[in-house]
Amino acid sequence: MRRPFIAGNWKMNLDRAGAVELASAIAAKAADYGHVELAVFPPTIYIEAVRDAVAGTPLGYGAQNVYFEPKGAFTGETSTAMLIDLGCDYVILGHSERRHILGETDAEVNQKVHAALAAKLVPIVCVGELLAEREAGTTGDVIRRQFDGSLAGLSAEQMQQVVIAYEPVWAIGTGKVATPEQAEEVHKDLRKIMADRYNITVAEAVRIQYGGSVKASNAAEILAQENVDGALVGGASLQADEFLGIVACVSR
Numbered sequence: 001m002r003r004p005f006i007a008g009n010w011k012m013n014l015d016r017a018g019a020v021e022l023a024s025a026i027a028a029k030a031a032d033y034g035h036v037e038l039a040v041f042p043p044t045i046y047i048e049a050v051r052d053a054v055a056g057t058p059l060g061y062g063a064q065n066v067y068f069e070p071k072g073a074f075t076g077e078t079s080t081a082m083l084i085d086l087g088c089d090y091v092i093l094g095h096s097e098r099r100h101i102l103g104e105t106d107a108e109v110n111q112k113v114h115a116a117l118a119a120k121l122v123p124i125v126c127v128g129e130l131l132a133e134r135e136a137g138t139t140g141d142v143i144r145r146q147f148d149g150s151l152a153g154l155s156a157e158q159m160q161q162v163v164i165a166y167e168p169v170w171a172i173g174t175g176k177v178a179t180p181e182q183a184e185e186v187h188k189d190l191r192k193i194m195a196d197r198y199n200i201t202v203a204e205a206v207r208i209q210y211g212g213s214v215k216a217s218n219a220a221e222i223l224a225q226e227n228v229d230g231a232l233v234g235g236a237s238l239q240a241d242e243f244l245g246i247v248a249c250v251s252r
């Protein structure tokens, strides 16, 4: 049984007070949804404040990115040890904004995945096609390339620690959510890739979140899909009621 996992990616939003308020409001209700794993991803600079706000509650937290080197002259970067020091359990890696705006490659994502696993951080690894790629009918190829590049060199045991987020780039922040059928098709394809590269046990164990314009009003039908194990939520995770409305769509 895969435990549903709903995560809120706050991206580069909020200030310190707003982050604390939002985390507190979600944390106050987290215990009502014990069947769902819940986590928020504040800007790195506010992780410590969020840690204090959620202490003693089931709400988890993590970072939106990390660097793969352990320490040294890497101005502006954050190490896995620093995230562990702040009590993080998770890190989002290979988000489409990092890939397409900041130029992150599959090879870099792969180094980060290995560093995260070595530090015992759960990586949420994002994959997803551009609109042009979907229209050209190459979604499957893109997903395979990103999977093979970003997740290269992982043992079966390591693979099972990973959470994959399928985030079609054309659905992120656009209000254009993938249809439940479109999401299910790619999620099924990802399980097939894992069955090919590893085995059925791995394919069935790994959780795959959907991300891209998920909100309380459209979450139920996406989350009802057999191979959709949760959501990675952007904009709608910035309001506690809306985020909790999505969490409430996960059946018990």
Ligand code: 13P
Pocket (backbone or CB within 6 Å): 009, 095, 167, 171, 172, 173, 174, 175, 211, 212, 213, 214, 232, 233, 234, 235, 236
């Ligand atoms: P939106 O929910 O704002 O479309 O963002 C999705 C996302 O990128 C989550 O990582």
